[in-house]
Amino acid sequence: MSLAQNFSRGIVKDNPIFKQVLGMCPFLAVTTSVENALGMGAAATFVLVFSNFLVSLFRKVIPSKVRIPSYIVIIATFVTLVDLLMNAYLPALHQSLGIFIPLIVVNCIILGRAEGFANKNKVLPSVLDGIGMGLGFTLAMVVMATFREILGNGSWLGFNLLGESYQNQPLLIAILAPGAFIIMAFILGFFNIMEKRKRGGVK
Amino acid sequence: MNPSMLMSVVVSVPEGGEPSFSIAKMMAIIVSAVFINNFVLSRFLGICPFLGVSKQLDSAVGMGAAVVFVMVLATLGSWLIYYNMLVPSGLEYLRTITFIIIIASLVQLVELVLQKFSPALYDALGIYLPLITTNCAILGVAVLNIDDKFSLGYSLINSVGAGIGFTLALVLMAGLRERMETANVPAALKGLPIAFLIAGAMSIAFLGFAGLGG
Amino acid sequence: MGEIIRVGLMLMLVAVIAAVALGYVNSVTSPIIAEQKEQAKLAAMIDVAGSLGAGNLVFDTLSVPELANPYAGVDETLAVVAVTDSTGSELGYLFVAYGKGYSSTVQTLIAVNTSGTVTGNTVLYQQETPGLGANVSNPAKFLYQFDDRNASTLVLKKDGGGAEGLDAITGSTITSRAVTCSVKAGLDALSDAGVIPVEGGVI
Amino acid sequence: MTGNRMFDLAVSPHIGSSQNTKRIMWDVVIALIPALVAAFWFFGPRALMLVAASVGAAVLTEWLCLKFMKRPVNFAFDGSAVVTGLLLAYNVPSGVPWWIPVLGSAFAIAVAKQAFGGLGHNIVNPALLGRAFLVASFPVLMTAGWIAPMEWKDGHRIDVQSCGVSTALLSESDELDALSGATPLNVLKQTFSWEGEPGRGEEVRAMLFSKQSLKNLFMGRVGGCIGETSAIMLLLGAIYLVLRGVLELRLPLSYLGSVALFGWLFGGSGWFNGNPLFHLLAGGVILGGFFMITDMVTTPVTKKGRIIFGIGAGLLTMVIRRWGGYPEGCSYSILLMNLGTPLIDRYTRPRAFGEVKKNG
Amino acid sequence: MSKVKSFAGGTHPPGNKEHSSGAAVVRLPAPEVVTVPLCQHLGAPSKPVVKPGDQVLKGSVIGEQNGFISLPTHSPVNGKVLRVENVPMPHMRSGPAVVIKTESEDGGEVYEPITDWEHADTSELVNRIREAGVCGMGGASFPTYVKLSPPEGVTIDTLIINGVECEPYLTADHRLMLERTQDLITGMNILASVLGVTDPVIGIEVNKPDAIKLLQEKGVKVVSLRVQYPQGAEKQLISAVTGRVVPAGGLPLNVGVVVQNVGTCVAVAEAVCSGMPSIRRITTVSGLGVNKPGNFDVCVGTPVSVLIEAAGGYQGEVKRLVSGGPMMGIAMFTDAAPVTKGTSGILALSPGEVRDVEEGPCIRCGKCVDVCPLNLVPCTIATASEFGKWEDAEKAGALNCMACGTCSYVCPAGRYLVQHIKRAQSEIRALAREREA
Numbered sequence A: 001m002s003l004a005q006n007f008s009r010g011i012v013k014d015n016p017i018f019k020q021v022l023g024m025c026p027f028l029a030v031t032t033s034v035e036n037a038l039g040m041g042a043a044a045t046f047v048l049v050f051s052n053f054l055v056s057l058f059r060k061v062i063p064s065k066v067r068i069p070s071y072i073v074i075i076a077t078f079v080t081l082v083d084l085l086m087n088a089y090l091p092a093l094h095q096s097l098g099i100f101i102p103l104i105v106v107n108c109i110i111l112g113r114a115e116g117f118a119n120k121n122k123v124l125p126s127v128l129d130g131i132g133m134g135l136g137f138t139l140a141m142v143v144m145a146t147f148r149e150i151l152g153n154g155s156w157l158g159f160n161l162l163g164e165s166y167q168n169q170p171l172l173i174a175i176l177a178p179g180a181f182i183i184m185a186f187i188l189g190f191f192n193i194m195e196k197r198k199r200g201g202v203k
Numbered sequence B: 001m002n003p004s005m006l007m008s009v010v011v012s013v014p015e016g017g018e019p020s021f022s023i024a025k026m027m028a029i030i031v032s033a034v035f036i037n038n039f040v041l042s043r044f045l046g047i048c049p050f051l052g053v054s055k056q057l058d059s060a061v062g063m064g065a066a067v068v069f070v071m072v073l074a075t076l077g078s079w080l081i082y083y084n085m086l087v088p089s090g091l092e093y094l095r096t097i098t099f100i101i102i103i104a105s106l107v108q109l110v111e112l113v114l115q116k117f118s119p120a121l122y123d124a125l126g127i128y129l130p131l132i133t134t135n136c137a138i139l140g141v142a143v144l145n146i147d148d149k150f151s152l153g154y155s156l157i158n159s160v161g162a163g164i165g166f167t168l169a170l171v172l173m174a175g176l177r178e179r180m181e182t183a184n185v186p187a188a189l190k191g192l193p194i195a196f197l198i199a200g201a202m203s204i205a206f207l208g209f210a211g212l213g214g
Numbered sequence C: 001m002g003e004i005i006r007v008g009l010m011l012m013l014v015a016v017i018a019a020v021a022l023g024y025v026n027s028v029t030s031p032i033i034a035e036q037k038e039q040a041k042l043a044a045m046i047d048v049a050g051s052l053g054a055g056n057l058v059f060d061t062l063s064v065p066e067l068a069n070p071y072a073g074v075d076e077t078l079a080v081v082a083v084t085d086s087t088g089s090e091l092g093y094l095f096v097a098y099g100k101g102y103s104s105t106v107q108t109l110i111a112v113n114t115s116g117t118v119t120g121n122t123v124l125y126q127q128e129t130p131g132l133g134a135n136v137s138n139p140a141k142f143l144y145q146f147d148d149r150n151a152s153t154l155v156l157k158k159d160g161g162g163a164e165g166l167d168a169i170t171g172s173t174i175t176s177r178a179v180t181c182s183v184k185a186g187l188d189a190l191s192d193a194g195v196i197p198v199e200g201g202v203i
Numbered sequence D: 001m002t003g004n005r006m007f008d009l010a011v012s013p014h015i016g017s018s019q020n021t022k023r024i025m026w027d028v029v030i031a032l033i034p035a036l037v038a039a040f041w042f043f044g045p046r047a048l049m050l051v052a053a054s055v056g057a058a059v060l061t062e063w064l065c066l067k068f069m070k071r072p073v074n075f076a077f078d079g080s081a082v083v084t085g086l087l088l089a090y091n092v093p094s095g096v097p098w099w100i101p102v103l104g105s106a107f108a109i110a111v112a113k114q115a116f117g118g119l120g121h122n123i124v125n126p127a128l129l130g131r132a133f134l135v136a137s138f139p140v141l142m143t144a145g146w147i148a149p150m151e152w153k154d155g156h157r158i159d160v161q162s163c164g165v166s167t168a169l170l171s172e173s174d175e176l177d178a179l180s181g182a183t184p185l186n187v188l189k190q191t192f193s194w195e196g197e198p199g200r201g202e203e204v205r206a207m208l209f210s211k212q213s214l215k216n217l218f219m220g221r222v223g224g225c226i227g228e229t230s231a232i233m234l235l236l237g238a239i240y241l242v243l244r245g246v247l248e249l250r251l252p253l254s255y256l257g258s259v260a261l262f263g264w265l266f267g268g269s270g271w272f273n274g275n276p277l278f279h280l281l282a283g284g285v286i287l288g289g290f291f292m293i294t295d296m297v298t299t300p301v302t303k304k305g306r307i308i309f310g311i312g313a314g315l316l317t318m319v320i321r322r323w324g325g326y327p328e329g330c331s332y333s334i335l336l337m338n339l340g341t342p343l344i345d346r347y348t349r350p351r352a353f354g355e356v357k358k359n360g
Numbered sequence E: 001m002s003k004v005k006s007f008a009g010g011t012h013p014p015g016n017k018e019h020s021s022g023a024a025v026v027r028l029p030a031p032e033v034v035t036v037p038l039c040q041h042l043g044a045p046s047k048p049v050v051k052p053g054d055q056v057l058k059g060s061v062i063g064e065q066n067g068f069i070s071l072p073t074h075s076p077v078n079g080k081v082l083r084v085e086n087v088p089m090p091h092m093r094s095g096p097a098v099v100i101k102t103e104s105e106d107g108g109e110v111y112e113p114i115t116d117w118e119h120a121d122t123s124e125l126v127n128r129i130r131e132a133g134v135c136g137m138g139g140a141s142f143p144t145y146v147k148l149s150p151p152e153g154v155t156i157d158t159l160i161i162n163g164v165e166c167e168p169y170l171t172a173d174h175r176l177m178l179e180r181t182q183d184l185i186t187g188m189n190i191l192a193s194v195l196g197v198t199d200p201v202i203g204i205e206v207n208k209p210d211a212i213k214l215l216q217e218k219g220v221k222v223v224s225l226r227v228q229y230p231q232g233a234e235k236q237l238i239s240a241v242t243g244r245v246v247p248a249g250g251l252p253l254n255v256g257v258v259v260q261n262v263g264t265c266v267a268v269a270e271a272v273c274s275g276m277p278s279i280r281r282i283t284t285v286s287g288l289g290v291n292k293p294g295n296f297d298v299c300v301g302t303p304v305s306v307l308i309e310a311a312g313g314y315q316g317e318v319k320r321l322v323s324g325g326p327m328m329g330i331a332m333f334t335d336a337a338p339v340t341k342g343t344s345g346i347l348a349l350s351p352g353e354v355r356d357v358e359e360g361p362c363i364r365c366g367k368c369v370d371v372c373p374l375n376l377v378p379c380t381i382a383t384a385s386e387f388g389k390w391e392d393a394e395k396a397g398a399l400n401c402m403a404c405g406t407c408s409y410v411c412p413a414g415r416y417l418v419q420h421i422k423r424a425q426s427e428i429r430a431l432a433r434e435r436e437a
C-alpha cells in the first residue's frame, strides 16, 4: 500500500464513521454545531496521530502481554494532554465538548488503529494513517454537524444562513438527541444507496 | 481583596461528597438516569454496545446485567481512589488515565473471580465483559459522578440508575429490532440505518419523560 | 515469575513516563486554567458592576450576620459583595441568585444599588432546553426587563403581576419564574437584613 | 355434459369475513367526523383548513414514498394515511400556522411509517411520533398555540367561558388573553407549582373538578388540540366503531380505567383526591383512548398484552400529568408503550391449547 | 334441552345451510364409468389386486390393505376393469385408481352379516370394520379400526359421536341424522360396545334442532352445542363436551376419548349388520353456482360432474369448485375428479361467495389471535414463515396448527395465514428430518 493510500484511505473508503460505524458516541453527542465538530475532530486527530506514532515507535519494545494496557495508557496520556490544553486555551469549546473529551480514551477508532495498524507498521505510515483516519472522523463530524446546525439553528459555523425568522423557529429537533439518530439513519441510508449504485455499475 | 478569593465567595463551589442524604434526591437521581437523561437515548453514552448487542433479546439482557455490575464496581473504585488518593495529592488531572486503568483491571478481575467462583454467571456474562472495557458508558458514569460532585452514596445510585437505563434501552431496542427482522424495510434502510431510526423513535418517545419531577 | 516482573516493570515505566509528562503539562496549564476561569467570571462581575457606577471599583465581601439564606433549598448560599468607588462611598451590591429552573439551577449575577434597584444582571450558568429556557441567556428575551425594578415589582404577569408584570419567555414560564423568584428572594433577604431599604424607589 | 370444466385453484378457507383493511380505515375516518364538526364549531373554519392540509400532506407523502420506493401506489389510498393525517391534525393546537400539521404529517408518513416498511410494519404510532416531532421542534407553537373556544351565534363567533375557572384566580391580570386560552390541564399543572401557597391551588382545582367544568369538557367548550376537546363527539364516533366491529375494547377500557384509577389516586395535589372524571375528559384521553391507543399496528396482538398495554399507558399518562414537564401525557404514554409492544407480545403469548407447562 | 356447550375461540361464519338442509337425500345410480381411488383413507394406499379386463363384483376387494394404517378398497359396482391408472384427485395431486365400466348395481359380494353383534367378539367386530374398509367420514378419513384398537394400557371411557357439521353449506350429516337415524344409533352402539363405553353421546349444534329432537326422542344422549366454527374439530368437541383438554401433539385417546363422525357410525352399522363394505356416502352439493342444491347418496368413484348434473347443473359464473366445506375444503381444478369416502360436499361457489381480496400486510389487528381455537398467534407464525424464519415459527407453535382456517377467515388483511403456516410446518419437518439424517 502506498503512503498516499495510507493517508487517503481513512477519509472516504474506510471512513471510521460512515463505513466502519465506530466512535458513535462523540459523533452523535457533539455534532450539534460545526464548531464543536471541528474541535472534537481536532482533539481526536491529535490523539490518533500521536498514539499511532508512539505505538509504532515502540511496537518492538512493548511486550505483547501488556500491549493493550500500554496502548490505553499512551492514549489516556494524550487525551489528558488535550484535555488540559483545551481547558487552558479554548475554555468555551472545552465546556461544550464536556465529558466527551475524556471519553476519547475509549473511542474505538483510536484503540482500533493502534491495535490494528500502528502495531504492525512503520512510523511514517502509522502517522499518515492517523492523520487520514483523524481527518475522516473530522470530515464525517462536520458533515453531520452541517445538517444539524443548519436545520436546528439556521446557521453554519455560527454564521446565520437562513435568516432571523428561521432562527426564531428552527427545526429544533435536529440539535436534540433524536435528531442525531434520525439524521444519521438517513446519511447511512444514502451511503447504502450509493454503494448499491456503484456495485450495480460494476456489474 | 484578591479577585480570585472574591469569586469563590460569590460563586460557591460545592465540596465533593455531600453530608446529607435525602430520599427525594435519590429518587431524582434514579429517575434522571433511567428516564430523563437516559444514558443511551439522551446522553449518547454506550452507543456501540447499544447497536452491537441489541440484535437479540437474550444477549441484550446479558449485556445489560454485565454493564450494571461493572458500572457499580467501577464507580466504587474510581470514586474512592479519586477522593482518597488523587485529590489529596493534587493529581486530579490524572483522573482519566486512572479511571481507565481501574476499569480495565476491574473487568479483568471480575472475569477471573467469576470464572473461579461462579462459572454459571461467568458463562452468562463472560462474553460481554471484554466488550465493556471500551464502553464509554462505564467511564462516562465514573467521570460524571465526579463532575456532578456526587457523594459516594449518590454516585453508586447514579451508576445503578445509569446501568438500568442502559439495560432498558437495550432490551426495548432488541425487541423492536427483532420485529424489524420481519418487516418490509426499504432496501436502502436495511441494517444499521433502521437501527438508528428505531433509536431516533425511542429517543423522541423518551422526551415524554422530560421535566419529570422538575 | 521473572517474566511477570519484566512485563510489570515495562508497564510501570510506561505509566511513569506518562505521569511525568502529564505532570509537566499540568504544571504549565493549571495556572492558565485557573486564571481563565477567574477571568471569565471576573469579567462578568466587572461588567455587571459597571452598571452601579463608573471608574475604579473596589469589591469586598459583605458580612452581615443576620443575612438569611434563601437558597438553602437548592443547596446554595447567598453571598454578597459590596461595591464601592475609589472614594470609598458605597455604590451597591453584587450577589448570585440560584433558581431551580426546568432542567438546571439557573445562576444569575445581579447588581443592585443601595436603594434596592436592580441595575445590571447576567446569567452565569444554565442548562435549560435549547430554544426554550436557554433563551434566558439572551438578555433581549427576558432579563432586559429586570433593570430598574425592585423586589416588589419583580413578578411575572402570569403570577399576578398584572400589566406591570414581567413577560415570561414564551413557552418557558418555569425558567422565567425561577429566575424572577430567585432574584426577588435575594433582594428580600438583603432588605430583611437591612442592607437595602424595604421599599426601593422606582424610577 | 359439464365434465372436465377447469377451475381456479386457491387455498382454503374459500370464504372470508366482510372485514378488510380498507373498510376498517375508512370506518375510522367516518368515526372521526363528528369531532371535526365540533372543531369547526368551537375553533372556526381555521380548524378545517388545518385538518385538510394535514390529510392532504399525509396522502401526498404516502404516494411519493411509495413511488420513490417503487412499491404499488394504490396503497396510498387504503385510508390509513388519511387516518394518520386526520389524527395528526387533531393533535395540534388550533392556533398553529398551516405548515405545522403539513410538516408533522410528512414526518409521520415518511419517517415513522414508510421508512419502517409501510402499513403494518411501523413500530410506533405515526401520528403520535409526528406530533412528538413537532413538540420537540417547535415547542413554543405546540404548547402555546391555543385558541379559546368560541361558538357560532347569528353567523358570528362569540367567546365562551373556557374552562369554568374564574380567570381572576389564575392571575390578577384582567383576563386570560383569548389567544393563549390555557387548556384545563395547563391550569391544573400550574396549580401544582403553587404548593407553597396553601388554598390557592385547592380553590382552582375545585373549580376545575366542578360540575360546570366537567360539562364543558364533555361538550368540548374548552381550549385544546383541534380534535381532542369534545368528548361527546368522540364517543359518538367510538360507538360507531364498536358497532362496526372495528374496536376491540380491551385497550380502550383498560386505558381509560387506568387513567381513572390513577387520576383519582394522585391526579389532585395529594393522594386520593384527584377527580377521575376530570382526568378522563380533559386533554387527549378520549381521543387517544379510542382512536390512537387502538392503532393495532403498534399495539400488542395478544389479549393479555392489550390489557397490560392499556394499564401501562394509563399510568404513564397520569405520571406525566402530575410530575412531568408536559401538562398532558396521553401521547407520550402511548408512544412509550409502543416501544414495549414486541416485548409485551413475546411475554404474553398465550399457552397453546393443550400445551403443558415445561418442568411444571 | 340441556345447557348449550362450546369451546373457547372460534368464529361464526354465515351458515348458508338453508340451500340444502331441506333437501332429502337422493340416491343416485352409479354412472357408466366409476373411477375408484385406491387412497381414499389416511395412510398407505391400497395395493391394486385387479388388472384391466378383470370382471369385478360389487363389494369385492379391488385393492388390498397395505400396512397398519391402511384399508382395503372395494368395487362399488358389478363391471369390468378398464384401467388401473393415475387420475386427478380432489386435491390437485393425482393418485392411483381403478376405472371400472359399470354393468349393474345389484347384489354384489358382501360379507356375512353379524346380526347378533351384541354378543360377538370385539376382535371380530373390529376386523369386520377393517375388512369393510370403513374410514372416518368426518374429516381426515382415518381408518376407523385403528381408533378402535387402543394400545395396551389405554382405557377409553367416552365415545363422542360427531354430529356437529360446523362447516358452512354442508348438510349431509344433518340429513343423515334425520334419515338414517336407526343405522346411526346401531353404529353408535356397536362402536360403544367395541370400546367398552356404556354411555356414548352425540354432539350436535343447535342450528339442527330437528336432529337434536329426533335423537333425543329415540333415547340418545345428545349434547347441544353453540354454533361456532370449528366446533366439530376433535379437540374442540372434546373440550366442549367433556371439558377435557387433549395435550398438544397428543391424541384423543390420551384423555380416554374416541370421536367418530355420524356417517362413520352408519358405515359401521352397514358393515356389521348387512355386511356391506364402505362404498357409498352422502354428499352435499351446494353453492350459488349450482341450480338445485341438494344431498346425494352416491357411490365412491362417481365423477363430481355427475353430481353437479344431478344438482341441476352449473348456474352463472362459477368462481371456484370446492371439495368439502368452504373453510377447510380443497379447491378442485377439474370436475372430472371422483367422489371419495371423505367427500362431505361439493361446492360450486359464485364470485360473490368466494372471498377474493388481495393479500395485504398484516395490520396486527389481533383478530386471528382472538379466534384461534388452539390459542396460537397465527400472525406471528405466518409472518415468520413469510420471511423464512422457520425456527421462530416453530417456537411460536406452528406445528400445533390444525389448519382449521378460522384465522384466515377473520383476517381483514386477507392474509393467507393457513398457507403460510402450512409452509412453515413442512419446512420445520424437513429441517427436523435433515437434523436426524
Ligand SMILES: Cc1cc2nc3c(=O)[nH]c(=O)nc-3n(C[C@H](O)[C@H](O)[C@H](O)COP(=O)(O)O)c2cc1C
Binding pocket: B207, B210, B211, C102, C103, C128, C129, C130, C132, C133, C134, C168, C169, C170, C171, C172, C173, C174, C175, C176, D143, D144, D324, D325, D326, D327
Ligand atoms: C422537552 C421540554 C423542555 C422544556 N424546557 C423548558 C425550559 O427549559 N424552560 C421552561 O420554562 N419550560 C420548559 N418546558 C415547558 C414546561 O414543561 C411548561 O410546559 C412550560 O414552562 C409552561 O408553559 P408556558 O411557559 O407556555 O406557560 C419544556 C417542556 C418540554 C416538554
Ligand SMILES: Cc1cc2nc3c(=O)[nH]c(=O)nc-3n(C[C@H](O)[C@H](O)[C@H](O)COP(=O)(O)O)c2cc1C
Binding pocket: E136, E138, E139, E140, E141, E142, E146, E147, E148, E149, E150, E151, E233, E234, E251, E252, E253, E258
Ligand atoms: C399417525 C396417527 C396415529 C393415530 N393413532 C390413533 C390411535 O391410535 N387411536 C385413535 O383413536 N386415533 C388415532 N389417530 C386418529 C386421530 O385421533 C384423529 O381421529 C384423526 O387424525 C382424524 O381427525 P380429524 O378428522 O379431526 O382430522 C391417529 C392419527 C394419526 C395421524
Ligand SMILES: Cc1cc2nc3c(=O)[nH]c(=O)nc-3n(C[C@H](O)[C@H](O)[C@H](O)COP(=O)(O)O)c2cc1C
Binding pocket: E135, E136, E137, E138, E139, E140, E141, E142, E162, E163, E164, E165, E166, E167, E230, E231, E232, E233, E234, E235, E259, E260, E261, E262, E264, E328, E402, E403, E404
Ligand atoms: C376444523 C375441523 C372441523 C371439523 N369439523 C367436523 C365436523 O363438523 N363434523 C365431523 O364429523 N368432523 C369434523 N372434523 C373432523 C373431526 O375432528 C374428527 O376427525 C372426526 O369427527 C372423527 O371422526 P371420524 O374419524 O369418524 O371422521 C373436523 C376437523 C377439523 C380439523
Ligand SMILES: Cc1cc2nc3c(=O)[nH]c(=O)nc-3n(C[C@H](O)[C@H](O)[C@H](O)CO)c2cc1C
Binding pocket: D024, D025, D028, D080, D081, D083, D084, D085, D087, D108, D113, D118, D119, D120, D121, D122, D125, D126, D127, D128, D246, D290, D291, D292, D293, D294, D295, D296, D297, D298
Ligand atoms: C382503530 C384505528 C386506530 C388508528 N390509530 C392511528 C393512530 O393513532 N395514528 C396513526 O398514525 N394511524 C392510526 N391508524 C391508522 C393506521 O393503523 C396507521 O396508519 C398504521 O400505524 C400505519 O402502519 C389507526 C387505524 C385504526 C383502524
Ligand code: SF4
Binding pocket: A022, A023, A024, A025, A026, A103, A106, A107, A108, B044, B045, B046, B047, B048, B049, B134, B135, B136, B137
Ligand atoms: S467506544 Fe464507547 S464512547 Fe466510544 S463511541 Fe463506542 S460506545 Fe461510545
Ligand code: SF4
Binding pocket: A021, A022, A023, A107, A108, A109, B048, B049, B052, B131, B134, B135
Ligand atoms: S470495540 Fe468499540 S466500536 Fe467495537 S463494538 Fe465495542 S465499543 Fe463498538
Ligand code: SF4
Binding pocket: E371, E372, E373, E374, E375, E376, E378, E400, E401, E402, E403, E404, E405, E406, E407, E408, E417, E418, E421
Ligand atoms: S388454522 Fe391454525 S392457526 Fe389458524 S385458527 Fe386454525 S389452528 Fe389456529
Ligand code: SF4
Binding pocket: D301, E361, E362, E363, E364, E365, E366, E367, E368, E369, E378, E379, E407, E410, E411, E412, E413, E414, E415, E417
Ligand atoms: S387477523 Fe390478519 S391482519 Fe389481523 S393480526 Fe391476524 S394476520 Fe394480522
Ligand code: FES
Binding pocket: E362, E364, E368, E369, E377, E378, E379, E380, E381, E382, E383, E415, E417
Ligand atoms: S396471527 Fe396475525 S398473521 Fe398470524
